[in-house]
Amino acid sequence: MKYLSEIYRLVISLSFVFVASGPVCASDSVSVAGQSLFSKDKHIEYIVGSSSVIISAPHGGRLVPASIPDRKNGVLLADGGTDRLARDIAQAFHRQTGKYPHVIICHLKRLKVDCNREIKEAAQGSVEAERAWTEFHQYIEQARRAVIEKHGGGLYIDLHGHGHPEIRLELGYLLSNLELKGEDGKVEELRGKSSIRKLADDSKASFAELLRGDSSFGALMKERGFPAVPSPEFPHAGEEKYFNGGYNTRRYGSRDGGKISGFQVECPGKGVRNSKKNRRIFAKAFADAVTVYLKIHAAVGVGK
Numbered sequence: 001m002k003y004l005s006e007i008y009r010l011v012i013s014l015s016f017v018f019v020a021s022g023p024v025c026a027s028d029s030v031s032v033a034g035q036s037l038f039s040k041d042k043h044i045e046y047i048v049g050s051s052s053v054i055i056s057a058p059h060g061g062r063l064v065p066a067s068i069p070d071r072k073n074g075v076l077l078a079d080g081g082t083d084r085l086a087r088d089i090a091q092a093f094h095r096q097t098g099k100y101p102h103v104i105i106c107h108l109k110r111l112k113v114d115c116n117r118e119i120k121e122a123a124q125g126s127v128e129a130e131r132a133w134t135e136f137h138q139y140i141e142q143a144r145r146a147v148i149e150k151h152g153g154g155l156y157i158d159l160h161g162h163g164h165p166e167i168r169l170e171l172g173y174l175l176s177n178l179e180l181k182g183e184d185g186k187v188e189e190l191r192g193k194s195s196i197r198k199l200a201d202d203s204k205a206s207f208a209e210l211l212r213g214d215s216s217f218g219a220l221m222k223e224r225g226f227p228a229v230p231s232p233e234f235p236h237a238g239e240e241k242y243f244n245g246g247y248n249t250r251r252y253g254s255r256d257g258g259k260i261s262g263f264q265v266e267c268p269g270k271g272v273r274n275s276k277k278n279r280r281i282f283a284k285a286f287a288d289a290v291t292v293y294l295k296i297h298a299a300v301g302v303g304k
């Protein structure tokens with residue numbers, strides 16, 4: 001039996017080599033956790049996961065092919081280092097849990113395509129940019145199907161970088177800063193508007209606790225050396241700038257129902273994205289915080 005399973009594994013890995021040349025649908029894919037699938041032109045990468053966690057990095061790409069015209073309007077600034085950071089998190093997560101998160105990375109620079117906007121603003125008429133955008137989202141959908149099939153539900157994180165002066169993480173749950181300024185009792189009424197609605201339904205914690213209490217993701221990151229808003233320390237962003245979640249968080253979180261909750265993470269440059277060493281330290285803390293957060297709030301944890 002052992003011999004047969006070895007042969008089976010060999011066939012699987014050989015098949016992978018031959019099928020990994022284009023965006024692969026769930027029906028014809030052979031998933032090998034930890035390995036990368038690429039779209040045909042290599043603009044989009046999908047590191048296949050085995051856990052209940054999905055991470056996407058839409059703004060860290062560095063490729064600027066001349067065949068795609070520069071975007072003319074919208075936000076054009078890249079989130080430097082978030083492509084590498086997503087990969088570092090995947091490796092740290094694997095070292096800690098023995099499982100991989102599903103990771104989707106756009107390697108095109110944001111000047112060419114914005115995978116955190118609807119397609120019109122994202123691609124601005126370029127067929128090639130539209131194709132990359134479509135492949136990015138197809139891979140996320142593929143990861144979502146795999147997570148639901150294997151684990152019944154999961155967590156989606158859209159990874160970004162901000163340039164605001166405050167050196168802290170900004171966690172976006174689709175609630176505005178004004179809404180976060182409300183008392184806990186008032187905040188409790190907002191669970192249905194948030195991108196972690198499903199997780200709030202499953203967790204024993206109150207919604208305010210899940211959002212900014214001692215077991216919130218913000219608190220867990222602060223404990224590991226990375227202050228965050230919202231958290232017990234910063235229940236809201238005060239009068240400072242704050243990103244509360246974009247297109248991907250709306251599309252892939254659980255605000256409109258669904259089994260996968262999600263939030264946006266905006267990382268500062270200083271101390272997180274600005275060196276290889278800082279990225280590694282952050283990745284370790286982040287992977288650990290995700291694991292603890294899911295252990296506390298989700299029955300399935302990081303996966304079966």
Ligand SMILES: [Zn+2]
Nearest residue numbers: 059079160161
């Ligand atoms: Zn971004």
